[in-house]
Amino acid sequence: MKTRIKICGLTREADVDAAVAAGADAIGFVFYPPSPRYVAPARAAELARRVPPFVDIVGLFVNAPAGEVAATCAQVPINLLQFHGDEAPDYCRSFARPWLRAARVRPGLDLVEFARSHSDARGLLLDAFVDGYGGGGHVFDWTLIPPGLPGFLVLSGGLTVDNVGDAIARVRPDAVDVSSGVEAGKGIKDHDKIAAFVAAVRAADAAISEG
Numbered sequence: 519m520k521t522r523i524k525i526c527g528l529t530r531e532a533d534v535d536a537a538v539a540a541g542a543d544a545i546g547f548v549f550y551p552p553s554p555r556y557v558a559p560a561r562a563a564e565l566a567r568r569v570p571p572f573v574d575i576v577g578l579f580v581n582a583p584a585g586e587v588a589a590t591c592a593q594v595p596i597n598l599l600q601f602h603g604d605e606a607p608d609y610c611r612s613f614a615r616p617w618l619r620a621a622r623v624r625p626g627l628d629l630v631e632f633a634r635s636h637s638d639a640r641g642l643l644l645d646a647f648v649d650g651y652g653g654g655g656h657v658f659d660w661t662l663i664p665p666g667l668p669g670f671l672v673l674s675g676g677l678t679v680d681n682v683g684d685a686i687a688r689v690r691p692d693a694v695d696v697s698s699g700v701e702a703g704k705g706i707k708d709h710d711k712i713a714a715f716v717a718a719v720r721a722a723d724a725a726i727s728e729g
């Protein structure tokens with residue numbers, strides 16, 4: 519099985535090109551103004567022009583007013599919305615677009631119930647619980663993921679070239695998502711780290727299919 523790869527938090531043309539060239543399945547733009555990786559919709563629209571067909575464009579929002587999400591969707595060709603805050607299921611489905619729901623994982627969060635209440639999400643994105651909602655590069659305890667959690671599972675939170683192979687072997691996610699782990703500085707991607715991360719994912723996939 520091919521683990522899909524999303525590279526998140528892109529802010530520069532060269533970084534978009536590097537992610538696409540490395541073989542990313544999806545790239546993410548952060549539309550959360552307090553984030554150092556924030557891009558304004560007009561800027562994201564410019565960057566999105568470089569993205570070829572069959573690479574998804576993911577728009578990440580945190581508790582944004584619905585009008586802001588709709589206005590961003592009108593400017594940027596977003597294939598998939600990613601809700602990374604405290605958004606309710608009714609809000610997430612109100613945009614009539616495919617969406618991912620981020621679960622900020624910590625002990626006590628009932629992921630089975632979380633998945634059930636977001637059952638029409640295209641997938642659950644599991645990230646570490648941090649103050650400030652995300653992008654902190656923190657790994658969470660993967661044993662908190664219940665076996666057999668239904669639906670498309672995206673593993674994120676502090677993934678790097680050094681731990682992504684282990685993460686795939688243990689969790690067997692459908693996709694992995696990385697931001698901090700392929701950065702030279704906040705919002706600035708390191709192209710060698712992107713290539714190495716993608717190679718590590720492919721090596722983990724090959725190890726699984728070889729048994």
Ligand SMILES: O=C(O)c1ccccc1NCC(=O)[C@H](O)[C@H](O)COP(=O)(O)O
Pocket residue numbers: 526527546548550553554555578580602645650651652653654655656674675676677695696697698699
């Ligand atoms: O990137 C941010 O600054 C950010 C801010 C608020 C919520 C989420 C944010 N980022 C999440 C991501 O970029 C990813 O989807 C992902 O979870 C990977 O994060 P990382 O641990 O940095 O690899």
